[in-house]
Amino acid sequence: MDLGSYGTTALLTDQYELTMLTAALRSGTAERRAVFEVFARHLPAGRRYGVVAGTGRLLDAVEAFRFDADTLAFLQERDVVDGPTADWLAEYRFTGDIRGYAEGDCYFPNSPILTVEGTFAEAVVLETVVLSILNHDCAIASAASRMSVAAGDRPLIEMGSRRTHEQAAVAAARAAYIAGFTTTSNLEAGRRYGVPTAGTAAHAFTLLHDSERHAFQAQLDSLGDGTTLLVDTYDVERAVRTAVELAGPSLGAVRIDSGDLGVVARRVRAQLDELGATGTRIMVTGDLDEYGIAALAAAPVDGYGVGTSLVTGSGAPTASLVYKLVARADGPEAGAPMRPVAKRSTGKPSRGGLKSAVRRLDGHGVACAETVTTGEPQPAGRDRLLQIPLVAKGEVVGREPLAAARDRHAAALAELPSTALQLSRGEPALPTGFADGGPRH
Structure with missing residues (x-):
């Protein structure tokens, strides 16, 4: 316990x-x-x-x-x-x-x-503690289930820790995993409940370095070419080209966090294929909910990261x-x-x-x-x-x-x-x- x-x-x-x-x-x-x-x-x-x-x-x-x-x-x-x-x-x-x-x-x-x-x-x-736990977790799981249905076979990462109370974040990761999410960014949920964890880098890491090239190289040196590189800090097309140049066609994935995700994903997929990185996956994040995920069903997207909408029950924060x-x-x-x-x-x-x-x-x-x-x-x-x-x-x-x-x-x-x-x-x-x-x- x-x-x-x-x-x-x-x-x-x-x-x-x-x-x-x-x-x-x-x-x-x-x-x-x-x-x-x-x-x-x-x-x-x-x-x-x-x-x-x-x-x-x-x-x-x-x-x-x-x-x-x-x-x-x-x-x-x-x-x-x-x-x-x-x-x-x-x-x-x-x-x-x-x-x-x-x-x-x-x-x-x-x-x-x-x-x-x-x-x-x-x-x-016992009334209050029973309702506190069940109202929160049922609301999160109910929203997560809808997102999982919308995602189909594509994996979902729970990444809402920075958008809710620190203990609620742990509970939310657990509830989301029950309802079909694949991993969480929350390490305490991994330690306490055994939920698989995942995470790479934010825009701050790119901005820290003298250039996007230096940031990508540092991440690749640390995590290997199977990592996920964030490509929308500056210019997406240039970033994708640099990412494949440094990692080669075995680059694990790129992440897109802004813009019209469907349109950008199609452009990135075409660019990756042209560069020979046909196996590189495309992950998308950025204020997604079940409707945003469903809208991307036909886009060449390989996985989703969901934060704010998940930990707030996608508009229904209590059951x-x-x-x-x-x-x-x-x-x-x-x-x-x-x-x-x-x-x-x-x-x-x-x-x-x-x-x-x-x-x-x-x-x-x-x-x-x-x-x-x-x-x-x-x-x-x-x-x-x-x-x-x-x-x-x-x-x-x-x-x-x-x-x-x-x-x-x-x-x-x-x-x-x-x-x-x-x-x-x-x-x-x-x-x-x-x-x-x-x-x-």
Whole structure:
């Protein structure tokens, strides 16, 4: 487990979680069994699916959710909690169960992405950290998936570290890799999560030298002729000629970062071929998003670097997930009956009850609907159950290699109908229906 600069995740939360805890402890309702659910009421406008990401980070955060002496001292000095609440927090360990959609899978409006079961007290304090992680990572992965679809077989480099918070950059690189990006420029993501890393040089390196020729030669001497040379600092045509002259036809790649990328790429491809560098690849960067990538589909481009648009969710920086109480016990006793509860707020309704979800697949293995049930799910034929155990009686059971989430996402995309992969604005690719299943045992 590696939480960066955080020794505990307990204060990555909103004060109102502890306000509710204090009041519930006083009223005697804190120990009632409760079920919280994470879901999105809608997808970002025009999006056809969302991508679950951040699950692995979430499991680390839940495991590290502890109130040590320094944390408790801070809370009491600020009068955030009273003495009895501080005593309760000192012993805090999440002892409940968490189930959820597997990382890398797709979701739709009202999909029960995560279900947290435990006492009200131990589950409510997790709300903010759960939503912080999932809202960010799902938003990034959802944007990254669209970019990966637009790129097809061409590789994508995540390079948005300088456009977001330093820790968000690490999480973004991880989420992008799950959703199909090939590499990241962020070295901490490589160290912490094993995401493959890549990077060469910026315009500053060229400007440092007395000439572009000197800069190229220095890079080639250091990294070999398989490196990628940035050719748009001054004059692209002259730079390409110099690059091939110095590296020969075995030059790995050139990078274009400005101008009309499609037009420039065609000119560069023709020039490289004329100079005999037929195997030299062309990489393009420069404020690309999924639409810019799609527009370059017919251009002689071999790969893309994406920064700002990726780390800001390509216009949807949050997945708009919510964490809502959907069931609670009538009393604190272990066997107290559970009852569904739901909001009726205008524009913000919720559906009560502990839920499961099934993705319905037709005879060809293509997803056609998502069914959410408040009873035991009833899969049939090729239908796929969507929630898996993540935490059982307080113990993490759902950790997996990052590569598993990446493979799962590719498989989840492959089972969606072809309309899901269109970049044009549209409705969610799958309808979400609600049904009562059989009784739970």
